[in-house]
Amino acid sequence: MLKILKYSIYDLLRSRWSYVYFIFYLILGFVLLFLNNDVNKAIITLLNIIIVLTPLIGTIFGVMYYYNSREFTELLLAQPIKRSNIFMGQYVGVSLSLTLSLVLGLGIPFILYGLFKSTAIFDFSLLIIVGSFLNFIFVALAYNIALSTENKIKGFGYAILLWLFLAVIYDGIFLISLMMFNEYPLDKFSLIATMFNPIDLSRILILLKLDISALLGYTGAIFQQFFGTKKGMFISVSILLLWVVLPVWRIIRKSNKKDF
Amino acid sequence: MIEINNLHKNFGKLTVLDGLDVSISKGGIFAILGPNGSGKTTLIKSLLGMVIPSKGEISIEGNSVLKKWKYRNNINYLPQIANFPANLTVIELIKMVKNLRPKEAHENELIALFGLEAFLTKKLGNLSGGTKQKVNLVLTFMFDSELIILDEPTTGLDPIALIHLKELIRQEKEKGKTILITTHIMSFVDEMADEIVFLLDGKIYFKGSIDQLKEQTKQTNLEHAIASLLS
Numbered sequence: 314m315l316k317i318l319k320y321s322i323y324d325l326l327r328s329r330w331s332y333v334y335f336i337f338y339l340i341l342g343f344v345l346l347f348l349n350n351d352v353n354k355a356i357i358t359l360l361n362i363i364i365v366l367t368p369l370i371g372t373i374f375g376v377m378y379y380y381n382s383r384e385f386t387e388l389l390l391a392q393p394i395k396r397s398n399i400f401m402g403q404y405v406g407v408s409l410s411l412t413l414s415l416v417l418g419l420g421i422p423f424i425l426y427g428l429f430k431s432t433a434i435f436d437f438s439l440l441i442i443v444g445s446f447l448n449f450i451f452v453a454l455a456y457n458i459a460l461s462t463e464n465k466i467k468g469f470g471y472a473i474l475l476w477l478f479l480a481v482i483y484d485g486i487f488l489i490s491l492m493m494f495n496e497y498p499l500d501k502f503s504l505i506a507t508m509f510n511p512i513d514l515s516r517i518l519i520l521l522k523l524d525i526s527a528l529l530g531y532t533g534a535i536f537q538q539f540f541g542t543k544k545g546m547f548i549s550v551s552i553l554l555l556w557v558v559l560p561v562w563r564i565i566r567k568s569n570k571k572d573f
Numbered sequence: 574m575i576e577i578n579n580l581h582k583n584f585g586k587l588t589v590l591d592g593l594d595v596s597i598s599k600g601g602i603f604a605i606l607g608p609n610g611s612g613k614t615t616l617i618k619s620l621l622g623m624v625i626p627s628k629g630e631i632s633i634e635g636n637s638v639l640k641k642w643k644y645r646n647n648i649n650y651l652p653q654i655a656n657f658p659a660n661l662t663v664i665e666l667i668k669m670v671k672n673l674r675p676k677e678a679h680e681n682e683l684i685a686l687f688g689l690e691a692f693l694t695k696k697l698g699n700l701s702g703g704t705k706q707k708v709n710l711v712l713t714f715m716f717d718s719e720l721i722i723l724d725e726p727t728t729g730l731d732p733i734a735l736i737h738l739k740e741l742i743r744q745e746k747e748k749g750k751t752i753l754i755t756t757h758i759m760s761f762v763d764e765m766a767d768e769i770v771f772l773l774d775g776k777i778y779f780k781g782s783i784d785q786l787k788e789q790t791k792q793t794n795l796e797h798a799i800a801s802l803l804s
Contacts, residue, residue: 320669324658384656388712390623392673393646572584573623 314398314405317389321406325378331410334370338418346426352433356440359419363444364516365480368451371411375455376472378407380465390573397565400456404564408452412445419444439522443515446553450511451476453560460567483510511556518549574599574720574751575620580629582615582775589615590626591775597753599719602746604762605755607772608803613755614653616772617722621650633720646674649716653724655709659698663689663708666697670712680715686737687711703729710734714741721745721752727761739765759796771802778802 325331341362345355382403389399419441428434455472462468487506491499507513538545575597582590589612597603607613618624619631622638622645631638638644657666671678684690687707692700700708706729713723723742727735742752742765756762762769762783769786771779779786779802783795792798 316669316672320658320661323665324660328660382658384652384654385658387623387652388657388670389673391621391645391648391650391652392670393643393675394673395642570625572625573618 314395314402317394317399317402318406318409321403322410325406325410330374331414334411335414335418338415339421342419342422346422352423352426352428353436355423356433356436360440360516360519363415363440364447364512364519367411367415367444367447368480368512369476371408371448371451372455372472372476373469374407374411375404375452376459376469378403379456379459380468387573396568400460400564400568401561404452404456404561408449411448411452415444415448416441436519436522439519443519443553446557447511447515450553450556450560453557453564456564457560457567460564460571479510479512484513487513508552511553514549514553514556518546574634576630576632576635577616577620578630580616580619580631581627582612582619582624583627589775590619590629593629593772593776595770595777595780597751597770599751600746600749601767602742602752602754602765603768603770604766605753605770605772606762606799607778611772612775613772614724617724617753617755620722621645621648646676647718647720649713649718649721651709651713651721651723651726653728655702655705657697657705657708660696662694662696663700664693666708667711667715671715674716676716676718678715679717680711683711683715686741687734703731703734706730707734710738710741714745719750721750723752723754723756725756726754727756727758759799763795771799773803 341359342355345358346352349355349358386399386403390396419437423437428437454475458471458475459468462471487503490506491503494502507517575595577593577595580590580593581588589610593612593616605613605616615624619626620633620638622640622642626639633644633647636644661669667680667684671680684693687710689704689707689711692704692708697705697708710726713721726738730738742754745752746767754762754766766783768782769779770777771786779789781789783798786798786802787793787795790798790801792801
């Protein structure tokens with residue numbers, strides 16, 4: 314698997330899009346720091362952007378890479394390699410390459426602005442960790458969709474719909490249910506609903522760390538109570554891990570049964 | 574060498590292989606022929622483990638190949654469409670495939686044979702179709718394997734490369750290798766094949782030498798013999 318991983322990363326590092334993505338974050342990081350001159354404020358702005366953008370890019374890259382590599386994958390399938398190693402190598406390659414662009418693209422401006430001298434370094438690390446998690450989660454979800462859909466256009470469409478649902482529509486449904494059922498105690502419901510959306514989970518994790526949970530009102534207090542504690546953070550990170558592990562497990566299962 | 578028993582494959586409601594039985598002996602060139610949709614590609618892909626049969630048994634040299642992967646170390650496969658990662662160069666691709674197989678490779682003679690020295694540092698995305706097919710051939714023939722499977726090998730080849738290909742195939746046959754070729758080019762079959770395996774409706778309809786086929790269909794020309802099989 315490591316051999317496939319090495320070549321996937323090699324292939325991606327030489328793709329124009331990896332550089333576009335890296336430069337985009339580089340510019341974004343510099344601009345935000347320049348406008349704000351405050352590392353903390355820049356992180357909060359970045360939070361809002363990354364939480365929505367990283368899943369989108371992960372989904373698009375994942376789907377595109379899978380479909381573009383289809384014929385090459387067939388060449389690999391005829392070699393004495395285990396099937397799961399082929400797909401895992403590609404998946405990890407795409408996820409790592411995106412994560413690298415993110416870490417370097419944001420890391421460089423922040424380090425130059427004196428990140429190491431500020432207390433914001435922990436918040437920044439959390440931002441990067443969450444961004445990386447989202448990369449790995451959404452590329453896995455994209456691979457799942459692509460493996461199940463022969464038609465490129467349908468696959469791309471489903472992947473974008475998935476992103477749209479998790480990034481935007483889910484919150485709308487959640488808010489409506491909160492309004493409709495606001496006579497009932499909703500703490501458990503809110504907690505559980507958050508677990509089912511990795512974007513919401515990531516967003517709340519960071520908001521709490523940044524101590525602006527007061528803005529969230531009642532539910533904010535519940536989350537602070539639950540997520541703010543070490544146990545809460547541990548459970549949240551475990552669920553994010555599950556969000557990576559379960560789709561990856563399905564990738565392996567699906568790839569073993571699929572006809573090429 | 575290859576034993577296939579009662580092979581079935583359905584894609585949804587479509588039955589492609591319908592109880593296919595065939596036994597292919599070691600050594601020789603076998604042309605796998607049949608109309609479109611008869612199951613040629615599915616049969617080959619089942620041999621390679623790219624398609625998972627619904628039912629049936631496949632064994633190569635006495636060992637079952639279903640759900641296994643190490644046996645592919647002893648098979649060379651030329652896919653019909655030569656599409657490679659656009660950003661890799663020719664030499665990087667060759668090194669990568671060499672790296673993936675625990676086997677000796679003699680790619681330099683083949684690179685020289687097909688005149689690919691000038692293209693080694695070029696990116697695969699920038700090559701013409703014919704050049705890509707030559708790279709495809711190098712990747713296939715650079716290993717020494719008992720079984721060689723070629724899917725439409727003549728596609729995109731210029732006449733000189735075609736001559737080299739035929740020479741290569743003959744050389745491998747002389748070494749006692751088993752070579753399966755799917756193609757629609759009858760002149761190629763006539764010139765190269767020892768036996769014809771003809772598929773129709775997911776089963777073997779005819780298996781035998783070209784002479785036997787001509788005798789059976791009472792035709793002197795291979796194309797007409799095949800056509801009469803289909804009528």
